[in-house]
Amino acid sequence: MKITVIGTGYVGLVTGTCLADSGQDVTCLDIDEGKIERLNAGEIPIYEPGLTELVTRNHAAKRLTFTTDYAASIPSARCVFIAVGTPQGDDGSANLSGLWAVVETIAPLLAENAIVVIKSTVPVGTNRKTAARLAELTGRNVDVASNPEFLKEGAAIDDFTKPDRIVVGVDRPEVAEVLKNIHKPFLRNEHPFLAMGWESAEMTKYVANCMLATKISFINEMANLCEHVGADVNEVRRGIGHDARIGFKFLFPGVGYGGSCFPKDVRALIRVADDNDMTCRMLAAVDEVNDVQKHVLGEKLYRYFDGDLSGKTIAVWGLAFKPRTDDIREAPALVLIDRLLSEGASVRVHDPVAMKNVKAVLGDKVAFCEHHYDAAEGADAVAICTEWNEYRMPDWEFLRHKMKNCAIFDGRNLFDPAAMRDLGIWYTGIGLAGDDMATPTT
Numbered sequence: 510m511k512i513t514v515i516g517t518g519y520v521g522l523v524t525g526t527c528l529a530d531s532g533q534d535v536t537c538l539d540i541d542e543g544k545i546e547r548l549n550a551g552e553i554p555i556y557e558p559g560l561t562e563l564v565t566r567n568h569a570a571k572r573l574t575f576t577t578d579y580a581a582s583i584p585s586a587r588c589v590f591i592a593v594g595t596p597q598g599d600d601g602s603a604n605l606s607g608l609w610a611v612v613e614t615i616a617p618l619l620a621e622n623a624i625v626v627i628k629s630t631v632p633v634g635t636n637r638k639t640a641a642r643l644a645e646l647t648g649r650n651v652d653v654a655s656n657p658e659f660l661k662e663g664a665a666i667d668d669f670t671k672p673d674r675i676v677v678g679v680d681r682p683e684v685a686e687v688l689k690n691i692h693k694p695f696l697r698n699e700h701p702f703l704a705m706g707w708e709s710a711e712m713t714k715y716v717a718n719c720m721l722a723t724k725i726s727f728i729n730e731m732a733n734l735c736e737h738v739g740a741d742v743n744e745v746r747r748g749i750g751h752d753a754r755i756g757f758k759f760l761f762p763g764v765g766y767g768g769s770c771f772p773k774d775v776r777a778l779i780r781v782a783d784d785n786d787m788t789c790r791m792l793a794a795v796d797e798v799n800d801v802q803k804h805v806l807g808e809k810l811y812r813y814f815d816g817d818l819s820g821k822t823i824a825v826w827g828l829a830f831k832p833r834t835d836d837i838r839e840a841p842a843l844v845l846i847d848r849l850l851s852e853g854a855s856v857r858v859h860d861p862v863a864m865k866n867v868k869a870v871l872g873d874k875v876a877f878c879e880h881h882y883d884a885a886e887g888a889d890a891v892a893i894c895t896e897w898n899e900y901r902m903p904d905w906e907f908l909r910h911k912m913k914n915c916a917i918f919d920g921r922n923l924f925d926p927a928a929m930r931d932l933g934i935w936y937t938g939i940g941l942a943g944d945d946m947a948t949p950t951t
């Protein structure tokens with residue numbers, strides 16, 4: 510069975526590559542000629558552990574090809590996956606112009622039995638609209654399926670090949686069977702293949718991300734409260750996590766969630782509610798709490814320096830929105846840096862893989878340092894925004910020697926506050942007991 514995946518962004522490339530790696534014949538298509546040229550030359554446009562090796566091997570075996578040519582790759586495809594971006598528009602809703610352009614282009618080229626599979630995260634109702642538009646354009650019924658992705662950046666290959674579940678939205682069971690067959694190599698007994706209606710599948714994607722975002726905003730708010738009442742959020746987290754109904758996952762407090770999914774999807778679902786004359790109060794709060802949380806470190810730094818950051822040098826460790834990715838979309842570090850610069854501080858930054866992306870945004874407004882110790886050179890404080898492993902075991906004596914003033918603002922709770930006290934290092938984290946930099950809760 511031939512498969513064409515349209516869009517060689519993060520989701521499309523991982524999907525196409527993993528399907529090819531299971532022995533299937535996959536063409537990845539993108540209108541960006543430069544990108545396709547680079548992929549054909551073995552250059553992978555994104556940082557994702559394990560992906561380069563997988564692309565190279567399957568490309569060499571000719572199971573995975575890259576093209577810009579619709580006419581050559583759509584007519585022979587039994588399944589056409591659409592994985593184009595659906596960026597957030599000005600009003601918070603998902604911008605579907607990329608998706609509609611693809612639908613118009615492929616309509617006259619589709620095989621009789623082709624299934625169009627929407628992998629992009631799209632507002633509820635989009636699969637139904639796609640089916641209607643394809644019927645208009647082709648004069649026949651074209652099968653359409655929703656197949657939301659649940660890939661985490663940094664762990665995408667594992668998430669694709671060992672999924673917790675596979676969700677498809679269909680209007681005919683036969684379409685689900687074809688998709689089940691494609692995903693057979695990745696299905697294990699305990700990890701179900703769930704076929705449902707279009708709208709349910711579309712909602713599943715949003716509800717999953719919004720639930721996870723809700724957990725994070727909830728624990729962040731509780732962490733801020735812990736600081737005021739002398740509780741330690743790490744202890745509280747353990748205290749609640751053993752209740753199997755609550756669990757331990759996604760309850761790590763920090764500097765707020767970022768990335769391409771949570772912020773966008775929370776806002777998109779708020780819009781979906783608006784469009785249906787409903788108000789999602791919970792989601793509005795999740796979004797607001799997250800915005801506030803991104804300012805927590807900046808606020809603590811501001812107060813530590815008595816409201817005057819001008820002339821101070823602040824090192825920022827970690828720029829990506831989370832470790833194992835170079836993605837800086839909605840990254841909390843950018844919010845912090847913006848505040849520091851606007852207060853007149855000098856900023857020295859380090860990230861193992863994301864500096865190139867930040868350079869493209871900030872140019873020479875900050876100093877980019879090869880090593881995180883270099884970033885701390887002469888600094889009045891270190892602020893940690895991303896929990897890269899290499900930040901977890903600093904040589905404190907060396908660091909103290911490098912810094913002008915050894916104060917650590919830890920946005921990811923990497924260190925034990927008692928151990929820091931013993932070392933004589935000024936330290937603040939998120940939601941820790943006895944923190945004299947308690948986050949204002951208003």
Ligand code: UDX
Pocket residue numbers: 658659660661662663718721725758759760761762763764765766767768769770771830831
């Ligand atoms: C997420 C979903 O996990 C994935 O299923 C979906 O397909 C896309 O969105 P991703 O954005 O790659 O994946 O990152 P994820 O690992 O989920 O983390 C998102 C953000 O939440 C990061 O900024 C992370 O630092 C933050 N986070 C996560 C916390 O602050 N605390 C936690 O306990 C977990």
